[in-house]
Amino acid sequence: MNELLNVLTEALGKNLPLWIVLSSFSVGLVIFFVQESSHRLRTTLNLLAAVVKLALVGVLLWGVYHGQVYEVRWVIAPNLELLLHADALSMLFVTLSALLWLVTTVYAIGYLEHSPHRSRFFGFFSLCVSATVGLALAGNLVTFVMFYEFLTLATYPLVAHKGSDEARKAARLYLAYTFTGGLLLLVAVVWLKSIAGPLTFVQGGILDTLPAETHSALRWIFLLMIVGLGVKAALVPLHGWLPKAMVAPAPVSALLHAVAVVKAGAFGIVRVVYDVYGVEFADVLGVLVPLGIVAAFTIVYGSTLALFQDELKKRLAYSTVSQVSYIVLGTAILGPLATVGGIVHLVHQGLMKITLFFAAGNYAETLGIHRVSQMNGVGKRMPLTTLAFTLGALGMIGIPPMAGFISKWYLGLGALEAGVLLWVMPVLIASSLLNAAYFLPILYRAWFLPADSWPDEHIQAQRWETHGMLLWPPVITASLALLAGLFASLPFSPLEWAQLITAREYK
Amino acid sequence: MVGLSAINPQFLYVCAGIFLFAIGLWGTWLHAHYVRKIISLNVMGAGVFLTLIAVAYRGEHLPPDPVPHALVLTGIVVAVSATALALVIIRRLEDATDE
Amino acid sequence: MNEAASVVWVISLPLLGALLATVWRQYAATIGWVSSALTAGCAVWLLWVVQRAGVQELALGGWEIGLGISLYADGLAAVMVLMSSLVVLGCSVYARHYFRAQRQHELFWPLWLLLATALNALFLAGDLFNVYVTLELLGISASALTALGAKRAALRAALRYLVVGLLGSMLYLMAITLLYAAYGTLNAVQIAEALQVDPLGWAALLLMLAGLALKMALFPLHFWLPPAHSNAPAPVSAALSALVVKAAFYLVVRLWFEVFAPLTTPLLANALGALGAMAVLWGSWSALRAERLKLLAAYSSVAQLGYLVMFFPLLAVLEGEARQWLFGAMVLFALSHAFAKSALFLAAGILLQYAGHDRIRELSGTTQALPLTTFVIALAGIALVGLPPSGAFLGKWYLLDAAFKTGQWWWVLVLVAGSLLATAYVFRLLGHAFGHLPAVKRPVVAATQEIPALALALLATFGLGLGAMSLWSWLAHTGTGAGL
Amino acid sequence: MLQPVLLELPFLLLLAPLLPLCFALVGNDRIGQWLLPVAALPALVAAFVLPVGTSVALPWVLLGAQWGLDATGQVFLLVTALLWLLAGLYSVSGTPAGASWWRFRVFFLLTLSGNVLLVIAQDMGSFFLGFALMGLAAYGLIAQQASVTTRRAGRIYLIWTVLGEVLLFAGAVFTAGAIGSVYFSEVVGKELPLAAVILVTLGLGIKVALPGLHVWLPIAHGAAPPAVSALLSGVMVKAGILGLLRFLPAGAASTVWVAEWLVWLGLVGAFYGVVFGLRQTAPKVILAYSTMSQLGVLTLLTGLGLQAPADAALAMALLLYVAHHAWVKGALFLGVGLFKQTLSWWLLGVLVVLALVLIGVPLTSGALAKGSVKAALPAAWQHLALGLWLSSLATTLLMGRFVWSLWRYRRQHGGAASHHTSTSPGLTQWLGWAILVEWVLWWPFLFALPVFKWWDVSPILLGLGMVALALLPRIPAGDVPVLVAHTGYRGWHWVRQWRHKHRRFLSN
Known part of the structure; x- marks a missing residue:
């Protein structure tokens, strides 16, 4: 096995990150040209690409673990280079996206059966993942910004996919938000680059050697960057697009909320704080506390609004607003434990939220259920889906052994360590209670109330409660979320990996 | 008469040329009708050519500079062909029946 | 073959083609695209020559410099020739099918090749009068091509285009006259060496700027552009927007940085930049309001030219390496726009053919039926907005960079506003690709129409966005002028 | 061959929480009901067989888990497992009417798993996992019937449970952060921030129904099926007591500060429960208030124990009291369930006996527990003896009320006993209950029963007298x-x- 891997890494060489990005990109382009009716060819391509990518990521992971350095450089203009580089943090995100992409692809194939424009959909779907992986592997801010914009482009068609007025409106809103954000980020990056030179991500940050007179500019730049990234990370008040964007098909929502867009914003914030500014230097600048307050406000605000949504996906969307800010919160608290909490939530939130969206999609696709009020008794009709949903929801609340518990635990510990428990703990408590308040009634309806008739039953229960390609993805992701929490202290678990990253971030 | 003869004829020509140029510019800008615009442009051209010819003057004893002359000739050719094209288009515009 | 011959060939090949196409009308199309292809090949060769052997100067017919027609090819000129040749090639391939079964078919090719000739000759012109002649040739052929539209609107636009062109040329000619009167030469290099800061020089500069601003449709002299560019046949629109205005811009660059360098104060540069900024805002806003696709594209050109002018005030204060970078970025931006806009117009032409109109609101079904064309529009849109990867992105990057480095942050605001407006107008268009309108039965589009459009769009985005690094080294072989 | 391996390995320890979990996931409907009692077997065996000090480290679970048995844990495990087993047996045929059997089984087993886990947990992660699993899954047991009352009860229970869990979570984070470890063994002898102690106490205080935090208890007990009430009252609320012992470092300054409060709050709770219990009419609600009152005593003892870490007598007293209350209250609740089904007189008689056990008449576990408590009272807290005396009196009164309420229940439903309940009790119901009652009556004789003292009996007699007066029918003139x-x-x-x-x- 090791020899095989050695041979593989040898053959793929240092350009492995590039191949990983291209594996989905090229297939995405090819899929555009696949005839609408050639279902089998498209499915094969999709799955092949996803599996190949996952395998490549596996090899990369193996290589990184064995201390190999992967770097792809490409100078695009004087003093401006694209850099793909695999470090511990990027591996965390790349692995997450590659894994969830595979699952989501399976799900999407099942979900979009018989709907029009599938080639277009899957083409952009692949591009979207390429962009995500690209920005995960970006080795400097320039590369990051390029993939960040690319991501916006690739997701727009997915949001607009249904083509209804509502979808197009949502897509427009999405664009308006994310492009403005992207532009501000661009401005900030250029500004920073004019002050600090090449913006390669370095663990521990690169800015702390700058003279004191640049500090006020650095603060402004930080603000711009956070606004730019915060739009995608849905920090309040920049979150307006997210609840609207849930009109997109369920696999898209799943991807958007768990892996791609929202996560890209959060990941960017992590990158900027840790590998550009350096968390300790950011603290010196005094920018962490405001960031933390915004995150805290977002957490509470998102949860509160989620309470009032009857539309299931909308409720989940507001939940995302809230949950993603845990990552930001963890980033904004100075101290290794909080860092662990924030970074590990990057993975945990992804696993849990994708489960929830898959399940929501299953309800809609199988029974036509779109609203919480229609969910009475659905647990009996769709037990596995509802079980997955339950696990995801419990995780969101922070109930052990789900992954969310681990995140919250470390956030709490981090807050204690940093001496900010006084305001962080109430936020965590309030959020957990609110999460319970908007998730538990759903579970109650699903498991305890007698079933009414379903709004629109498309898929009859046969051997399984719904189409297999719809059923297994949520089950798998829910299991992963469970395992990530239950075996959090296992080597290579997200938690252990986050601790590894953290150990390197604090010099 | 002394005063008058002291005025360089070259200067006079240049002034006249620039004057024509200005009139032509004014006309091109102001007139709405395209035929008038074309005429104004030709007046402008005449002004420029006049100036060029004046520039070619190198005193009584020297032959005039050939280069501006060549330029003027080229310029006239260009102006004529452009005017012709413009007039053709105007004709076609008159004939066009769509809309 | 003689290296300098490449300079001659890029001009004479299309000219020859134009003559042949006039004679053998039935083979006009073939002659057209073959000569375009050969020209493009020669353009590559020219660039290679310049790159290897440095600046090429050539006095035609053996006349000494100052008397005869002189050609001058440096890095910038070679790059522009390559740009124009590639766009012309793309449009030529496209036009074969586009004009199939149309009456203008035979008229198109000679004029089209003449346009290509004029463009290349203009880029390679070594003296100012030569420039005048090529400018007129360009104006006349472009106007005639516009008139091929044959509809009233097209004719009116062509006429106005012609008049404006003539007016600009006249202003330019007057400036030449003044310069000749003062320095007794028309050679750009010689004038640059002799130029004094005096009222005459100022007058000449302002006249030239005014004339060329009119020709490149710089705000507020842009009024003629939208009707002209939006009413011409698709390949013509493409060339007009991508190349013809770019020719005027090229001249401004040449004059500004090489000939009139001592006169170009930062104040003047800022004034020019301000016009550019207004062009950006006004052009983008108008594009956003445009009802028709081609009109949108035309207004977008106004805005994009504004960006190009916005480089001037920053170039005026930067020095050294950073200035070279910025200059390269400006050229890159111009290239990016040329390819993107030509791709956009070609794609618009396809839509227009199949939908019978180009009203944005009603394009939904057609865009869905023509995915590749829509994809081209999307790619072109990326380059127009300045999203990565595209040459425009890099251009904007350096523009921003320079604005921060020089502390002229107000350009940042313009750029942000302009980009947002651009996003809005591009996606207002693309949004219709996702509408629910009944999809038109999927038509079969000739590959020769879609492929060139796609190629140009890819060139503008991925080509220039990721592979433009050599541009700066090409431009290192650029001219005599002030520190370029 | 196999046996030593099984014993040597902490196999049973793993099996104890995991077997019910597996059953919850896999059992089918045909043999499903028999899984209920079987699931508790490993825990019971473990409590008997495994020596104190057995532990197993699972460093890759959660935050690094460790499961094991210490002396306290062993007693708790014994108490817990036995009651679960018998309640499970009871439930094999005693399905609550109108409920989904499948759902009941799953939640029953999940709750059991959580309960066992929290008993053997020696780290905060596992404890919290067990605590949360038990707390949330019990909701499914309480809200069985789809009536408005049970839904309301379930909702209230859930709200308080979640609140308690969140507070405990905060406290646990605080504690773990302060001591730098998640293992309870590390807590011992450390000093904790006061805030951590308070958060933990509040979080667990909801479970042990501290006055003010007790709202959910009577409501939930009133609505739940008898077996569930038995488990809730008998063992689940005891998790709070165990949690306090686990989380708070006995003897530390901040703990002592809170522990004093616990003593007084416990005392208040002991009377509060009685006062409000006396105004109830439903038998199960009265029992629930009794539980609150008894929990008050337990809280008081816990408070005392936390102040004196080395006091073995006190610890013993606490454990005896836990065992006593758990089993007898379990028997009472199960008995009430049977009584409601049969309305038979002799059942009422047994219930009266059980009530007497709870009160603590001599030769019962009540007497044993109370006697040891009295003996263990530290010198500084001797004045509490009066409080305990009054508490005994109060308990007697409450039990009187309880018996009266059964009487009243029979009278109200008496005429139509056969119409009232659709099912007569199944065999396993009888069996489970009978074994429990036997056990309740028998186990105190394993210990040295306290010497009979009139002082100890006096509150009981006084109370019985007052009850008798109150229960006597109107006495005619003459x-x-x-x-x-x-x-x-x-x-x-x-x-x-x-x-x-x-x-x-x-x-x-």
Whole structure:
């Protein structure tokens, strides 16, 4: 096995990150040209690409673990280079996206059966993942910004996919938000680059050697960057697009909320704080506390609004607003434990939220259920889906052994360590209670109330409660979320990996 | 008469040329009708050519500079062909029946 | 073959083609695209020559410099020739099918090749009068091509285009006259060496700027552009927007940085930049309001030219390496726009053919039926907005960079506003690709129409966005002028 | 061969929480009901077989888990497992009416798993996992029937449970952060921030129904099926006591500060429960208030124990009291369930006996527990003896009320006993309950029963007297003689009627 891997890494060489990005990109382009009716060819391509990518990521992971350095450089203009580089943090995100992409692809194939424009959909779907992986592997801010914009482009068609007025409106809103954000980020990056030179991500940050007179500019730049990234990370008040964007098909929502867009914003914030500014230097600048307050406000605000949504996906969307800010919160608290909490939530939130969206999609696709009020008794009709949903929801609340518990635990510990428990703990408590308040009634309806008739039953229960390609993805992701929490202290678990990253971030 | 003869004829020509140029510019800008615009442009051209010819003057004893002359000739050719094209288009515009 | 011959060939090949196409009308199309292809090949060769052997100067017919027609090819000129040749090639391939079964078919090719000739000759012109002649040739052929539209609107636009062109040329000619009167030469290099800061020089500069601003449709002299560019046949629109205005811009660059360098104060540069900024805002806003696709594209050109002018005030204060970078970025931006806009117009032409109109609101079904064309529009849109990867992105990057480095942050605001407006107008268009309108039965589009459009769009985005690094080294072989 | 391996390995320890979990996931409906008692077996065996000090480290689970048995844990495990087993047996045939059997089974097993886990947990992560699993899954047991009352009860229970969990979570984070470890063994001897202690206490205080935090308890007990009430009252609320012992470092300054409060709050709770319990009419609600009152005593003891870490007698007293209350209260609740189904007189009699056990009449576990408590009272807290005396009195009164409420229940439903309940109790219901009652009556004799003292019995007698007074029917003027005459007349009347019936039967 090791020899095989050695041979593989040898053959793929240092350009492995590039191949990983291209594996989905090229297939995405090819899929555009696949005839609408050639279902089998498209499915094969999709799955092949996803599996190949996952395998490549596996090899990369193996290589990184064995201390190999992967770097792809490409100078695009004087003093401006694209850099793909695999470090511990990027591996965390790349692995997450590659894994969830595979699952989501399976799900999407099942979900979009018989709907029009599938080639277009899957083409952009692949591009979207390429962009995500690209920005995960970006080795400097320039590369990051390029993939960040690319991501916006690739997701727009997915949001607009249904083509209804509502979808197009949502897509427009999405664009308006994310492009403005992207532009501000661009401005900030250029500004920073004019002050600090090449913006390669370095663990521990690169800015702390700058003279004191640049500090006020650095603060402004930080603000711009956070606004730019915060739009995608849905920090309040920049979150307006997210609840609207849930009109997109369920696999898209799943991807958007768990892996791609929202996560890209959060990941960017992590990158900027840790590998550009350096968390300790950011603290010196005094920018962490405001960031933390915004995150805290977002957490509470998102949860509160989620309470009032009857539309299931909308409720989940507001939940995302809230949950993603845990990552930001963890980033904004100075101290290794909080860092662990924030970074590990990057993975945990992804696993849990994708489960929830898959399940929501299953309800809609199988029974036509779109609203919480229609969910009475659905647990009996769709037990596995509802079980997955339950696990995801419990995780969101922070109930052990789900992954969310681990995140919250470390956030709490981090807050204690940093001496900010006084305001962080109430936020965590309030959020957990609110999460319970908007998730538990759903579970109650699903498991305890007698079933009414379903709004629109498309898929009859046969051997399984719904189409297999719809059923297994949520089950798998829910299991992963469970395992990530239950075996959090296992080597290579997200938690252990986050601790590894953290150990390197604090010099 | 002394005063008058002291005025360089070259200067006079240049002034006249620039004057024509200005009139032509004014006309091109102001007139709405395209035929008038074309005429104004030709007046402008005449002004420029006049100036060029004046520039070619190198005193009584020297032959005039050939280069501006060549330029003027080229310029006239260009102006004529452009005017012709413009007039053709105007004709076609008159004939066009769509809309 | 003689290296300098490449300079001659890029001009004479299309000219020859134009003559042949006039004679053998039935083979006009073939002659057209073959000569375009050969020209493009020669353009590559020219660039290679310049790159290897440095600046090429050539006095035609053996006349000494100052008397005869002189050609001058440096890095910038070679790059522009390559740009124009590639766009012309793309449009030529496209036009074969586009004009199939149309009456203008035979008229198109000679004029089209003449346009290509004029463009290349203009880029390679070594003296100012030569420039005048090529400018007129360009104006006349472009106007005639516009008139091929044959509809009233097209004719009116062509006429106005012609008049404006003539007016600009006249202003330019007057400036030449003044310069000749003062320095007794028309050679750009010689004038640059002799130029004094005096009222005459100022007058000449302002006249030239005014004339060329009119020709490149710089705000507020842009009024003629939208009707002209939006009413011409698709390949013509493409060339007009991508190349013809770019020719005027090229001249401004040449004059500004090489000939009139001592006169170009930062104040003047800022004034020019301000016009550019207004062009950006006004052009983008108008594009956003445009009802028709081609009109949108035309207004977008106004805005994009504004960006190009916005480089001037920053170039005026930067020095050294950073200035070279910025200059390269400006050229890159111009290239990016040329390819993107030509791709956009070609794609618009396809839509227009199949939908019978180009009203944005009603394009939904057609865009869905023509995915590749829509994809081209999307790619072109990326380059127009300045999203990565595209040459425009890099251009904007350096523009921003320079604005921060020089502390002229107000350009940042313009750029942000302009980009947002651009996003809005591009996606207002693309949004219709996702509408629910009944999809038109999927038509079969000739590959020769879609492929060139796609190629140009890819060139503008991925080509220039990721592979433009050599541009700066090409431009290192650029001219005599002030520190370029 | 296998046996030593099984014992040597902490196999049983793993099996104890995991077996119910597996059953919850896999069991089918045909043999499903028998899984309920079986699931608790490993825990029971473990409690008997495994030596104190057995532990197993699972460093890759959660935050690094460790499961094991210490002395306290062993007692708790024994108490817990036995009650779960018997309640499970009871439930095999005693499905609550109108509920989904499948759902009941799953939640029953999940709750069991959580309960066992939290007992053997020696790290905060596992404890919290067990605590949360038990707390949330119990919701499914409480809200079985789809009636408005149970839904409301379930909702209230859930809200308080989640609140408690969140507070405990905060406290646990605080504690773990302060001591730098998640293992309870590291807590011992450390000093904690006061805030951590308070958060933990509040979080667990909801479970042990501290006055003010007790709202959910009577409501949930009132609505839950008997077996569930038995488990809730018997063992689940005890998790709070165990949690306090686990989380708070005994003897530390901040703990002592809170522990004093716990003593007083416990005392208040002991009376609070009685005062409000006395105004209830439903038997199960009265029992629930009794639980609150008893939990008050337990809290008081815990408070004392936390102040004196080395006091073995106190610890012993606490454990005895836990065991006593758990089993007897479990038996009472199960008995009430059977009584409601049968309305039989002899059942009422047994319930009275059980009530007497709870009160602590001599030769019962109550006497054992109370005696050891009294003996263990530290010197500084001798004045609490008075409080305990009063508490005994109060308990007696409450139990009187309980018996009265059963009486009343029978009278209200008596005429239509057969119509009232659709099912008569199944065999396993009887079996489970009978074993429990046997056990309740028998186990105190394993220990040295306290010496009989009139002082100990006096509150009981006083209480019984007061109950008797209260329960006596209206006494007519002329009191005893008239009463005697009246009774004689009633007796004669009854005999006549009986003969009348008999005769009619014969004549048919």
